[in-house]
Amino acid sequence: MIKLSKADYEKILAHAEKELPNEACGLIAGTSDGNDKIIHKVYLLTNTDHSNEHFSLDPREQLSAVKDMRANGWIPLGNWHSHPESPSRPSEEDKRLAYDSKASYIILSLMDSNNPVINSFHIENGISEKENLIITE
């Protein structure tokens, strides 16, 4: 189970919409107790690919985010990115580049602009499994 506040969901959504037509991306950090994760902060990073089909996190911003997490006593929980034109599920490239089996991979689909869809996935050995993503008030 992974919990994301409604405010942080809206932060992701607003950033993803602002970055259209390109993919948007960032990091998530918080606390973890076994398989239960609580996201305390969402980081909005630059997609250095500036593409509607690919994303890469900016390493310099990643470094700043990691330091901020540490200063706040949080741990890295994974990352998030948007799919402007495809469903909320990991693509083959997403699975190929998912190196951390402990991470959660959140994907926001804007394919239907009136009905954004967000899901979180566990990816290991190229196999993805949907996590129980709970958006809290």
Added chain:
Amino acid sequence: MNITVSGVKKEVSDGLTVEQLIVSEKVETPQYVTVTINDEFVESGSFKNTVLKDGDAVEFLYFMGGGQ
């Protein structure tokens, strides 16, 4: 000598290189890791020849990317 790795202080042997640190820290998928020393990015081709100094702060950043 003493260095800091991902925020944790450690005692390591003098003359340790970035490449050796990657091995001793059991960094997964090292080919996709970016390294910084004191906030300066180290070229991956220089890992073998970059010797750490006392007081250095090292961070390992894992490449994160994908595509739809």
